[in-house]
Amino acid sequence: MGAHSVYHAGSRAVQDRAGERERADHVGRSLGQDIKPVAAAFLGLQPLLIVGAADPGTGRVWTSALSGEPGFVRATGPRQMSVTPGLPPGDPLTEALATPGTAVGTLALDPRTRRRMRLNGRLRPTPRGFAVTADQVFSNCPKYIQRRETYERVERREHGLPVRRGQLDPEAVEFVTAADTFFLATVHPGGADASHRGGNPGFVRVDSPSELSWRDYPGNAMFLTLGNLRADPRAGLLFLDWATGTTLQLTGEARAEFGADGERTVRFTVTEALTSPAAVPLRWSAPGYSPANPEPPR
Numbered sequence: 001m002g003a004h005s006v007y008h009a010g011s012r013a014v015q016d017r018a019g020e021r022e023r024a025d026h027v028g029r030s031l032g033q034d035i036k037p038v039a040a041a042f043l044g045l046q047p048l049l050i051v052g053a054a055d056p057g058t059g060r061v062w063t064s065a066l067s068g069e070p071g072f073v074r075a076t077g078p079r080q081m082s083v084t085p086g087l088p089p090g091d092p093l094t095e096a097l098a099t100p101g102t103a104v105g106t107l108a109l110d111p112r113t114r115r116r117m118r119l120n121g122r123l124r125p126t127p128r129g130f131a132v133t134a135d136q137v138f139s140n141c142p143k144y145i146q147r148r149e150t151y152e153r154v155e156r157r158e159h160g161l162p163v164r165r166g167q168l169d170p171e172a173v174e175f176v177t178a179a180d181t182f183f184l185a186t187v188h189p190g191g192a193d194a195s196h197r198g199g200n201p202g203f204v205r206v207d208s209p210s211e212l213s214w215r216d217y218p219g220n221a222m223f224l225t226l227g228n229l230r231a232d233p234r235a236g237l238l239f240l241d242w243a244t245g246t247t248l249q250l251t252g253e254a255r256a257e258f259g260a261d262g263e264r265t266v267r268f269t270v271t272e273a274l275t276s277p278a279a280v281p282l283r284w285s286a287p288g289y290s291p292a293n294p295e296p297p298r
Contacts, residue, residue, distance in 0.1 A: 006031050006136075008188055011227025017258060020223070031138045033079050039117055039137060040075035043108055047151065047282055049073050049083060050107040052185020052194035052236055053096040053123075060251040060271065062092040063185040063194060063238035065280050069153075073108065076131065081106070081119055084129040088279040090161035092249065098125050104132055105185055105194035111148035111242075111284060116140050120191050135191055144198035144217060146180050146287035148242060154281050162249070162274035167209040172273055175239055175248050176204050176212060180287055185236040186228035186254075195225050200293045207267075212237075216256065216264035217294060226256045226264070235268060242287070245280040248273065 012021070035043075047070055052063045066072075068086045076082040087094055096102045102123040109116040120136040168176070181198045197204075197214065204214045216226065229235065233253040240247050252271040256264055 007222070008190060008227065008231060010188060010229070010231035011223050013227070013230055031136050033134050033137060035075040035078060035081065035119070035134060035137055039139070042110070042115065042117055043073050043075055043081065045070050046073055046108045046110060047153065048109070048280070050109065050183045050194050050196075050238065051093060051097070052105040052107075052183070053093055053102050053192050054187055054234065055092055055096055056099050056102065057095060059234070060092070060236070061185050061187055061192075061234040062096075062236040062249055062251050063183050064091050064093045064249065065183075065238060065240060065247060067280050067282055079121075079134045080131050081121075081134065082126065082129065082131045086281075088162075088276055090274075090276070091279075092162075092251070092274065097123065097130055100124055103187065103190075103192040105192040106132065107183065107194040107196060109145065109196055111146065111287075112150070114142035114145040114147055114290070116142075116145065116196060118194065120193055122191075140196070140220060142290070143292040144290050145196065146198055146289055148284040148287055151282050151284045154245075154283055162276040162279075165273045165275075167270055168206065168273055169209075172248055172275060173206045173209070175241070175246075175275075176206055177202060179204055179239050180289065181240070181242075183238040183240075184225060185238075186225050186232070187234055188228045188231045193224050193228055198290060198293070200289055200295055203293070203295060210270045212250075212268045212270070214266055215294075216266055226266075229254050229256060229266075237268065240280060242282075242284040245278045245282060247276045247279045249276070250274075 121132045121134040235254040237250040254268040
């Protein structure tokens with residue numbers, strides 16, 4: 001897969017703005033369409049999968065957390081990943097994950113090893129869940145991933161549907177400002193992508209009940225996320241309380257701002273917020289913060 005087929009015009013524009021086109025071309029050679037044996041083995045060990053897509057009814061972009069016993073995500077062909085989903089009731093991606101041809105971005109992240117793998121493609125419903133035919137498969141470096149050594153699975157108990165709001169309430173503000181990790185879904189005319197953002201608590205700022213912002217830390221120079229936002233501002237954020245399984249899902253629009261010193265800031269405007277208590281039946285140990293995090297812990 002050559003660089004010309006990896007990047008669309010939005011990513012190219014951001015790469016040029018950042019002066020990273022040559023590096024992006026080099027990194028882009030690592031993207032392929034095949035799930036290699038080492039990647040297949042990694043998928044089969046994961047209890048958590050992050051999925052991002054646009055809801056076919058509203059067009060809003062959401063990010064959701066799927067969970068199951070290791071093996072619920074598996075490679076079932078050289079370019080196919082199959083998933084037996086464990087979505088909580090009322091999840092906003094329920095319809096998208098049952099709609100043939102949905103463009104999805106997926107991210108398997110293992111806090112125990114600080115490894116992550118992204119697979120983007122098109123979805124096909126199956127009797128037990130869904131399968132994704134891969135357009136892009138690649139791994140990222142461990143930068144900004146907090147290490148969590150262990151987890152335990154708890155029995156998923158009945159709980160109410162997500163609480164929906166048009167902006168952040170005080171509890172959601174506290175949730176965001178305490179977070180060391182969130183997941184970000186974006187879309188472009190050819191597909192979707194799900195990515196990870198990490199830092200020490202406080203790295204995401206709440207500027208108002210309807211706007212968040214964060215620094216865009218240096219990464220792999222591909223600028224897939226910022227490139228997508230340049231082409232289509234729709235985005236979905238997922239914050240996960242690793243100790244309780246509670247999730248906060250936000251949908252809205254995002255834009256990147258470039259400072260005179262080259263520093264990038266992303267500003268996200270909230271359209272809708274969903275809080276789901278104990279939605280994910282995994283309970284992780286306390287984090288060891290990544291040594292790559294630029295700002296000291298609070």
